[in-house]
Amino acid sequence: MPWFAALAALFLFWILLRILDRICRFGGSLNAISGVLIAEVWRRKLLPVSGILLLAGILVLPWILGVDLADASERRTLLQYGQGWIGFVLLVVTMVMCCSTLSEEKSSGRLGFLSLRPGLPIWWLPGKWLGSLGSNLVLLIPASLLLLTQIQNPGSDWGNPATVLPISAQQFSVTEEDVDLFLLLKVEESPLEWGQLSEADAKIRARSYLHRQARSIPLGSSAYLDFKVGDDVREESTSEEALVLSIRPAMGRAHRSQIARILISGEDFETELLVTNGQRSELKIPQRMLLDGGVALEVAFLGAVDEEVRIPSLYWIDEEAVQLLVPMGTLGGSLLRSQLLLLARCAFVAALSLAVSTFLGFPVATLLVFCFLIAATGGGFVGAFEEEGPQTMVDPRQEASSRQVIDLLAQGGERIVRSLGEWEESSTAEQVSAGQFVSWNQVWRGGSILAGLWAGFALIVGTILLSRQEHSTGDQQ
Amino acid sequence: MSESVIEVEGLWKIFRDFWLRPRVRALKGIDLTVRQGEIFGLLGPNGSGKSTTIQILLGLQFPSRGKVSVLGKAPGSTDCKRRIGYLPEDSVFYPFLTGREMLHLCARLSQVENRCREERVEQLLEMVGLKAAADREIGDYSKGMQRRIGVAQALIHDPDLIILDEPTNGLDPIGVRQVKDWIQSLKERGKTILITSHLLADVEEVCDRVSILYGGKVQDEGAVKEILEFDDRAQWITSKPEAEDQKEIDQFLEGKGVEVYSVDSSRMSLEDKFLEAVEAARNEGEETEGAEYGGRLPEFLGGDESTG
Incomplete structure (x- = not known):
């Protein structure tokens, strides 16, 4: 043949x-x-x-x-x-x-x-x-x-077979508006520290801070992930196929074999997931979570599985570290x-x-x-x-x-x-x-x-x- | 006096090296005039500037100094290109194209209209005797066959000015004879022809005027008959006299004070003998894989058909 x-x-x-x-x-x-x-x-x-x-x-x-x-x-x-x-x-x-x-x-x-x-x-x-x-x-x-x-x-x-469209979380993109708003708050909050900086320096610092903040989840706290799904994608994606959350978390200086627990929740959905340092894990998300604007999820960092290990925070190295895979095309x-x-x-x-x-x-x-x-x-x-x-x-x-x-x-x-x-x-x-x-x-x-x-x-x-x-x-x- | 087709005045061409220092002075202020409807020969030994002059007339190279006008336009202009046919000295055709494809390509690049392209290609293939070899790749052609396809491509768009660089180079005597006949026929149809050749006998036979170049300068120029004529000599061609009669003629001429330099039997030229032998073989039905006898110039040359 x-x-x-x-x-x-x-x-x-x-x-x-x-x-x-x-x-x-x-x-x-x-x-x-x-x-x-x-x-x-x-x-x-x-x-x-x-x-x-x-x-x-x-x-x-x-x-x-x-x-x-x-x-x-x-x-x-x-x-x-x-x-x-x-x-x-x-x-x-x-x-x-x-x-x-x-x-x-x-x-x-x-x-x-x-x-x-x-x-x-x-x-x-x-x-x-x-x-x-x-x-x-x-x-x-x-x-x-x-x-x-x-x-x-x-x-x-x-x-x-169907292919998937990877969508990155909205939180990862830091816009000019985000920076301006952050600066406004910071200058009011601590004028001695932020008010003395030139505008350009202040913006660079603010952007850097926002970048770090958007990509990390400290132990015991949670972060929101919003995935915006365009109209054309929603029309094309087949309802039978499930959405998939694909994540690759980094755990700082922890050994790459370390496993951590995270809790992923949505409107009427909640599940705990074990993730390995630097490894990609996938989680199926029900299709009903795909609403008009997209998908909104909350990710909570519960700590390492091994109780003797302390991982202070979990973070995403780049935009590809957290992606929502939406079924689309062939x-x-x-x-x-x-x-x-x-x-x-x-x-x-x-x-x-x-x-x-x-x-x-x-x-x-x-x-x-x-x-x-x-x-x-x-x-x-x-x-x-x-x-x-x-x-x-x-x-x-x-x-x-x-x-x-x-x-x-x-x-x-x-x-x-x-x-x-x-x-x-x-x-x-x-x-x-x-x-x-x-x-x-x-x-x-x-x-x-x-x-x-x-x-x-x-x-x-x-x-x-x-x-x-x-x-x-x-x-x- | 006829209208000038080519006018060159004080033309210099200096080839420079990378640092713009003069490397070769190929032309040193030449003047040239070619009139409409004449066959003009550009002669000279190797490196005398013939090819450079032609390349400048074609617009391929730019003059360093001087004025050049071809068909009343600057060389290399689109109008000029439409009205010039050129046969290069070297075979520069695509070796992987067949003769027919090459002619079609040249016709398309010369913007010959589709409706007459096919007909012209077939007529020219017939003319140059390559109809049977038209579907063979040019790389497989002999040198003479490549010259023939070169002549055909130069005429495909019915040009007014035809520049032939060594047109008889590599051709057999039949081909040489035919090329000379075509050149004469083209002249009769009002075309202007510029020829360069090392074969002086051919040039002498077909050209109306010649210019002799040496060292990048024009050394002599004029009508062939005028520049080759001895002012103090004459030639008779008669039937062969008896030996006694010849003595009497010599004595008579001596008595008149006429000096006789040589007396020879009149002979057939080797070219004529060759043509006679091949014609005889052809009449006996001998077949050939090479170029065949070509025909006459096709009707479209010198006609009113547009080239698109």
Whole structure:
């Protein structure tokens, strides 16, 4: 059966390529250039070889991983590795395809020769970019379908399971209004301590205090957790499926084997739960708790199970430490949206590769884009600039005019890096394999920033560079 | 006097290194005028600046100094590109495309209307004798076949100015003859043609005027007949006289004070002999996998059909 599915996927791959080839035969310069790229990667065997590799990899993945497909958690492992394999092959193919095509055309003089045709410099890069997107789509569709069939093997009743949407507690987000209100109270309460601070310093301290307060529950006390569930989520979530509270508490310096008791209660619901330090625990919440605005719960910290151990407080390290999992959508849908985000990432790499190869040769251009991929996948962009947090110190020299230009540049750079951080955030493969819902909003955001904003920027820069260059129609230069 | 199609005045091209220091002075103030409807030859040894001049005329490279006008416009403008056909010296076609696909690509990039594209491609394939090899990848073509597809692509959008860089390079004598015939036919249809070639005999045969470049400067320029004519020599081609008659002729000429430099038997050219042999083999029904005999120029060249 898997062999049959793989052959069917290969056939689909070929059919899609034929369709794409047909589409490229119509229209003007843009389509013509796209068609040439597709013919190039097909006839130079890059596309067939990578297609066969991609499908063969997915086919043998269960055997390599040694997973038992009857087990749901192992199927998730296969899903995760499968998506990783598809992403890897697609990104590498995109990079090689886009870096080689333009640099070879430049060095052979073909670009100079073809740029003698009217209107071409404008369409050259976008045409190649669309061609690479088409090639990616031809690889992505059969590979994703094959992966789905691998997971939904007929021996299991897994079908197309529901996914969940994780919602963080409202208390974790500290707004400007919260800070202002807190400051107002504090200044009135202890004017000597808070009233002496400058406004900026006071706000930083207040925010820091509120952050700590929102995330910890001292021994013997309780905290409220409000989960706001949007209308669209309430409409889509199926009433048969229960809500799940997923928590991962931290217990300070206590050993990670320590177990604590917490009491979770709602309107007509109360249950005690044993939680382990740093481990995730799940608790089913009745569907009736989902009211108009969302779900409201109270969490009380009752102390360690071992009476000899004293744990002063329990706290949540990040927003993901406490989440309400609301059933929403299906795995198939989430996988589809996740693959669209992968396509957006490929679109960005394609544009970047094309722009870089307008002024660099194939090996150097590939190396440069490869370095970019390493930085991006390693989370380099996300971690490069930490958000302005409570510890941020105000530099007194900041007011100096000589610093202002540098600061302005630094802020601009920070914005760019933050925006590029979308690269990391648009990687939803883990979300899908964890059974989480991938929303259209994520696709829209990732697609517009990576495939729209950044790819567009790279293509415009590349086109300008290309139009400013001198060309030749041979190797005489 | 005919309208000028190409006007070059004091053209300099200096190639600079990364630090903008002059590296090569390829052109040193050349002047050039090509008139409408003429066949103009640009001659010169390797490195004399022919290719650089052509690249500047095509708008691929920018002049360092001087004025350049092609078809009344700045080189590289869209209007200019629509009206220029170019055959490059090197084969720069996609090796993985077939001959037919390459012509379709060039037609689409030149904005040739869909309704006449198919017809033009087939007519040009017929003309260059590649109809049977049209669906083979260009990478599998011989050098001569690649030149033929190059000629076809240069004409696909019915250009007014045709620039041919070494058009007969790599062609067999049949191909050379055909290219020369096409060039003459194109001229008759009002096209302007600029040729560069090292094969001076070919240039001499087809060109109306030539310019000889050396060291980035124009060394000589003028009509072929004028610059090659000896003012003090003459040539008769007659039927072969008897030996005794020839003596009498020599004596008569000596008596008139005419100096005879050489007297030879008139011979057939090797090109004519080659064409005769191949024609004979073809008439006997010999088949070939390579390029076939091409045909005449298609009707659309020089016609009124728009290029879109």
